[in-house]
Amino acid sequence: MTFVWLWTDFLLWVLFAISMVAVVKIRGNELLLQKWQKIFAQPLALSAFIVFAFYILIGLSDSIHFRLDNNTTTYSVLDRALLPALEAEEKTYSTPLNFEQFSKEYLDNGLRGRVHLNLVSADITNASDNTKNLLGLSTNALFYALAIFIAFILFLAKFTTINTKDNRPALATVFVLLFFCTWVVLLMPNYHILGTDKAGIDVFYKAVKSIRTGMVFGLLTTLLALPPAIILGLMAGYFKGKTDDVIQYIYTTINAIPGILLIAALVLILQVYMDEHASDYASALERSDLKLLLLCVILALTSWTGLCRLIRAETLKLSELEFVQAAKVFGVSNIKILFNHLMPNVMHLVLISIVLDFSGLVLIEAVLSYVGVGVDATTMSWGNMINAARLELSTDPVVWWPLASSFIFMFVLVLSANLFADRVRQVFDPKGDEDA
Amino acid sequence: MWTYILRRALYSIPILLGVNLITFLLFFMVNTPDDMARIQLGAKHVTQADIHTWKEEKGYNKPLFVNTDQSGSAILTDTIFYQKSIPLFQLDFGHSDSGRNINKDISQRMWPSLALAIPSFIIALITNIVFAMWMVMLLGTKLERMSLIFTVALMSISGLFYIIIGQKIVAGLWHWFPVSGYQDGLESWRFVLLPVLIGVVAGLGSGVRWYRSIFLEEINKPYVNTARAKGLSEQQVLFKHVLKNAMIPILTGVVVIIPSLFMGSLIMESFFSIPGLGSYTIDAINSQDFAIVRAMVFLGSILYIIGLLLTDISYTWVDPRVKFK
Numbered sequence: 001m002t003f004v005w006l007w008t009d010f011l012l013w014v015l016f017a018i019s020m021v022a023v024v025k026i027r028g029n030e031l032l033l034q035k036w037q038k039i040f041a042q043p044l045a046l047s048a049f050i051v052f053a054f055y056i057l058i059g060l061s062d063s064i065h066f067r068l069d070n071n072t073t074t075y076s077v078l079d080r081a082l083l084p085a086l087e088a089e090e091k092t093y094s095t096p097l098n099f100e101q102f103s104k105e106y107l108d109n110g111l112r113g114r115v116h117l118n119l120v121s122a123d124i125t126n127a128s129d130n131t132k133n134l135l136g137l138s139t140n141a142l143f144y145a146l147a148i149f150i151a152f153i154l155f156l157a158k159f160t161t162i163n164t165k166d167n168r169p170a171l172a173t174v175f176v177l178l179f180f181c182t183w184v185v186l187l188m189p190n191y192h193i194l195g196t197d198k199a200g201i202d203v204f205y206k207a208v209k210s211i212r213t214g215m216v217f218g219l220l221t222t223l224l225a226l227p228p229a230i231i232l233g234l235m236a237g238y239f240k241g242k243t244d245d246v247i248q249y250i251y252t253t254i255n256a257i258p259g260i261l262l263i264a265a266l267v268l269i270l271q272v273y274m275d276e277h278a279s280d281y282a283s284a285l286e287r288s289d290l291k292l293l294l295l296c297v298i299l300a301l302t303s304w305t306g307l308c309r310l311i312r313a314e315t316l317k318l319s320e321l322e323f324v325q326a327a328k329v330f331g332v333s334n335i336k337i338l339f340n341h342l343m344p345n346v347m348h349l350v351l352i353s354i355v356l357d358f359s360g361l362v363l364i365e366a367v368l369s370y371v372g373v374g375v376d377a378t379t380m381s382w383g384n385m386i387n388a389a390r391l392e393l394s395t396d397p398v399v400w401w402p403l404a405s406s407f408i409f410m411f412v413l414v415l416s417a418n419l420f421a422d423r424v425r426q427v428f429d430p431k432g433d434e435d436a
Numbered sequence: 437m438w439t440y441i442l443r444r445a446l447y448s449i450p451i452l453l454g455v456n457l458i459t460f461l462l463f464f465m466v467n468t469p470d471d472m473a474r475i476q477l478g479a480k481h482v483t484q485a486d487i488h489t490w491k492e493e494k495g496y497n498k499p500l501f502v503n504t505d506q507s508g509s510a511i512l513t514d515t516i517f518y519q520k521s522i523p524l525f526q527l528d529f530g531h532s533d534s535g536r537n538i539n540k541d542i543s544q545r546m547w548p549s550l551a552l553a554i555p556s557f558i559i560a561l562i563t564n565i566v567f568a569m570w571m572v573m574l575l576g577t578k579l580e581r582m583s584l585i586f587t588v589a590l591m592s593i594s595g596l597f598y599i600i601i602g603q604k605i606v607a608g609l610w611h612w613f614p615v616s617g618y619q620d621g622l623e624s625w626r627f628v629l630l631p632v633l634i635g636v637v638a639g640l641g642s643g644v645r646w647y648r649s650i651f652l653e654e655i656n657k658p659y660v661n662t663a664r665a666k667g668l669s670e671q672q673v674l675f676k677h678v679l680k681n682a683m684i685p686i687l688t689g690v691v692v693i694i695p696s697l698f699m700g701s702l703i704m705e706s707f708f709s710i711p712g713l714g715s716y717t718i719d720a721i722n723s724q725d726f727a728i729v730r731a732m733v734f735l736g737s738i739l740y741i742i743g744l745l746l747t748d749i750s751y752t753w754v755d756p757r758v759k760f761k
Contacts, residue, residue: 044585249450249451253451253454256455256737257736258733260702261717261732261733262733265459265462265730266462268729269463366594367594370703371721382594386594390600407594410594414593414594415589418592
């Protein structure tokens with residue numbers, strides 16, 4: 001077994017490491033710790049965070065790629081976990097949890113009928129058997145989930161100081177997620193949970209794989225946009241004068257270009273370039289991964305200006321304050337003032353913009369795919385799923401499950417991110433409406 | 437004030453120059469005229485001579501920035517950069533790579549775009565303000581908290597879903613509205629109604645939250661307490677005092693996008709087959725017509741800069757306290 005490191009894998013894990021360091025730092029800082037405790041004191045925010053963390057976990061498990069020795073296909077850990085769904089080779093559409101195909105065709109015996117799905121056990125031949133089987137599996141899943149949940153609560157009561165009575169909404173969220181996991185684990189080897197698409201690929205697999213794409217979009221773009229935003233913003237606010245003029249000029253100019261057009265133009269050029277150098281990439285996976293990364297770079301190029309403007313304004317105010325003046329008088333170098341004195345004081349802006357931008361970026365991925373300047377067609381993403389589903393809606397009878405699946409997966413991620421972001425902004429923004 | 441506005445207008449010239457330079461770098465340096473010729477002529481059986489004639493026809497057969505074959509000022513003027521940039525500043529967008537007159541296309545296609553964008557803008561503005569006001573009136577109640585979460589849910593749904601579902605259910609199932617298309621003149625309202633409605637609903641979540649935060653900032657100011665102490669009803673306080681004062685941040689936030697309405701909406705127009713500037717741009721992106729994309733980028737930038745200028749002017753208009761240096 002050899003590990004395969006894609007660029008986005010590497011950067012996601014770097015990001016993970018950075019956030020772990022940040023957690024350790026926050027635990028050591030009394031003031032910050034209090035603020036974070038205040039964030040999680042709101043049940044809604046805590047529940048949202050748990051859901052969000054669940055998504056992150058799935059995304060990270062999809063970011064460890066390896067190749068088995070006897071095989072040329074590259075798998076991720078998530079692929080191996082979803083292997084039954086991945087390897088069941090169906091021919092075409094089937095509805096969620098069904099045992100046979102969606103449309104009728106001529107069978108081997110010459111009659112018209114629906115083909116039995118490969119993944120579903122051959123014993124199930126009619127709808128009532130299917131329902132019975134599903135109910136049985138679901139009840140089992142519920143029992144397993146309950147058992148694990150009770151163990152979890154006992155663990156919390158015994159080994160931690162977390163009060164299980166005050167955190168009911170959060171615990172309910174944990175239970176729902178647990179049940180979801182056990183249900184998926186039990187059903188997946190036997191069913192296509194969200195049906196199959198036109199080419200017979202499992203829709204649940206596609207929707208889950210899209211989580212990573214959405215995460216890469218939302219997180220890496222911000223990560224890439226932070227350095228220019230912070231450095232230029234601090235410099236403009238601190239040095240003022242000519243430096244400020246130049247930096248303001250740069251971001252006003254970039255802002256003046258309509259965002260989606262600038263992105264479209266950049267992506268068009270990227271496509272032309274990548275088509276010409278198609279032979280440079282070792283595999284289709286690496287090629288599509290590089291395109292995903294470059295898309296993030298392009299989005300970052302167009303999105304750093306907002307945060308930069310905020311940081312500049314804040315730094316302008318801060319640099320007039322006594323502690324900065326004192327540092328100057330003591331002969332502290334400019335670089336030290338910028339990074340040791342000013343930067344920690346604008347970090348709340350950075351944090352707010354990270355959490356607020358995340359959901360917008362996940363949503364924009366779908367729009368870009370629609371416009372035709374999104375991720376590679378081979379990359380699984382909600383945008384590509386929605387794009388394909390548009391045509392399916394006009395068929396009769398309607399093929400609704402691919403669209404519904406991408407909708408639900410996307411909605412839950414963006415909603416939890418938004419709810420969490422709202423709370424972070426309330427607590428960290430000095431102007432935030434803290435009463436809520 | 438006039439000198440201030442004049443100075444701001446002059447300040448926008450270097451920005452436009454910058455925009456032009458960026459788009460030029462994008463479209464001509466990274467993607468050379470040879471590449472463009474190959475795309476336009478099709479990939480197969482293109483000889484160097486074909487490329488040469490195409491470049492000559494379109495005026496791409498010159499050096500990019502510096503022409504060493506010429507003397508005097510022609511060193512700089514007889515280049516692609518100069519020849520292609522100066523007409524842009526005169527708002528002459530020339531011909532698209534497929535030979536169409538871009539100016540004529542724009543003047544034709546701006547009307548459907550405006551027919552869609554202006555009603556969307558006005559109706560969204562009113563609905564958002566009304567809902568935000570309503571939420572401020574309910575401040576602190578359970579209903580307010582529920583509706584706040586509801587707005588978050590609304591803004592967590594991808595705009596594409598509103599369009600797809602709206603088009604499918606309302607137009608396809610119930611035959612209330614035409615599914616797509618456009619017709620000039622008074623009949624156009626039938627085609628525009630559904631996209632306008634969907635646009636308003638899609639923007640409701642984030643819009644209401646934005647206005648709400650503006651109202652909340654106003655509501656803690658001393659004059660509101662004074663008004664309440666005078667014995668005014670809550671409605672009077674909100675609609676006569678808070679709304680009036682909130683007009684300053686609302687106006688300055690809104691004015692900047694008014695000129696950009698002209699550009700139309702990329703997604704909406706292409707979904708509903710409305711022949712506006714938005715779908716024009718999308719078609720150009722899909723057929724890789726760089727001349728049109730470049731013209732639209734430049735046009736969009738000009739409109740944004742006009743928006744900034746209007747914002748500055750509106751400041752003085754709504755708030756006489758604002759003085760300019």
